[in-house]
Amino acid sequence: MAFLLETSILEDSWDLFFSAIQWIQFVMATLSVVGSSSLIAYAIFQNIQKSPERRPLFYLSFSDLLLGIYWLTEALLYGTSTANKDIVCYNLQVVGQVLYISSFFYTINYIWYLYKELRMKPSQSAQRTFSLAIDYTCRIGQIAIILSSLIPLLLMVPVFCLGNVSECFRNFSQSHRCILMYSPPPAMAELLPSANTSVCRALYFYGLIIFLASFVLSFFTIVVLLIQAQTLYKKFLKSTGFLGSEQWAVIHIMELRVRFYPVAFFCCWSPAVILMIIKLTKLQDAKLHMALYVLQALTTSSQGLLNCGVYGWTQYKFYQLKQEARRDADTQTPLLCSQKRFYCRGLDPLESTLAFATSTSTIL
Known part of the structure; x- marks a missing residue:
């Protein structure tokens, strides 16, 4: 009797907890939909x-x-x-798995682009070579988008077909299972009878392994691209280069x-x-x-919002850098512009390089 009472109290506490998770997910998913819709509208308005x-x-x-609509x-x-x-x-969870992995691949595709x-920005002066490189990159990008x-x-x-045939949806009868990537803690996971419990268990672990393998692959690919980009950017900063100020702003x-x-x-x-x-x-x-x-509901549901924030902030930074470069070109002599990178210690490396590039282009 005491065990049943303790189990009932535990289930009630989880009910209250996941009701709070529901509202967190609802708010973050709504913001994510707004953010991603804004970026889509911007891309269409700017003529993609x-x-x-x-x-x-x-x-x-x-x-x-x-993903935002799904959450x-x-x-x-x-x-x-x-x-x-x-x-x-059950079928919503399968659709969610497809969207998660697609999101990983689309993120890789954008970072790769x-x-x-x-890499190609400094070679824009060689217009023919640059055009061929752009065409090649576009073809690779189109293939990557299809594969993503x-x-x-x-x-x-397999999870969709075998899961429905084996009636694995019976294991989703707990109301908590129909929420963001939810599966109850092992102590509470009591599988209900289904046509083939072993198949359902195998499909459950198959889905987890596919998700983790996709994340690990995406993680290492993104880290490699990030290291390559940082190395390339350091080479740009060390080179004397005769790029215009706006080109340096774009590169930054x-x-x-x-x-x-x-x-x-x-x-x-x-x-x-980590939860998987x-x-x-x-x-x-239980506390972990x-x-x-809570972290999952706050972060995973907000991907569209974060991506929109990153793009919006970098666009603002881009226009700010262009205005600073133009103001320096209009108000300073070439000598002062060239000396700026040596005497203005408060500037970061990019702003110093922008000033030097502006002076060089003015002298030429």
Whole structure:
């Protein structure tokens, strides 16, 4: 009797906790939808055909929008009593897995494109070579965009088909299962009877392994691109170069985006990955699970918002750098501009290089 009472109290506390998680997820998903929709509208308004960079940004934002709608749907569905809710929740989780992995690949594609543009910026003077490089990058980008949607779909087909045939949705009868990447802690996970429990268990671990493998692959790819971009940018700063001030501003903004988009990616998905690893190790710590669920609801649901914030901030920084460079070119002599990089110790390396590039172009 005491055991049943303790179990009932525990379940009630989890009910209250996940009701709070539902509202956190709802708010963050709404903001994510607004942020990703803003980036999509900006890309369309700026005519994505004229700027190769905006195409991968458009697809990444569209992926964020779909994820935001998915999280919003789960938050609205949680706690409702709809017909065949267990089937709907199970298939929603499968769709979510496809969207998660697609989002990883679209993030890699965008960061790769930023890195390629960063590499090609100094060679823009060789117009023919630059045009050929752009065409090649666009073709590779189109193939990557197709694969970013196709591969996650193919990976999750077994979970969708075998899971529905084996009636694995019976294991989703607990109302808590229909929420953001939710699976109860091991102590509470009591599988309900299904047509083939072993198949369902295998599919559950298959989904976890696919998610973790996709994240690890994305993590290492992004880290490699980030290291390459940092090395390339340091070479630009050390070279004397005869680039215009606006070209240096573009190069700096590209480098900032290559740096900050991975930061946003890791902030969004790290709590979810840690939670998945804990589930695999079967660590039973209710407080740790609660903390990670709160972090997951705050970060994973906000990917569209964070990506929008990074792009908006770097755009603002870009216009600010251009204005500073033009103001220096208009108000200072070439000698003062060239001396600025040596005597203005408060400036960062980019601003010093901008001043030097401006003076060089003025002298020429």
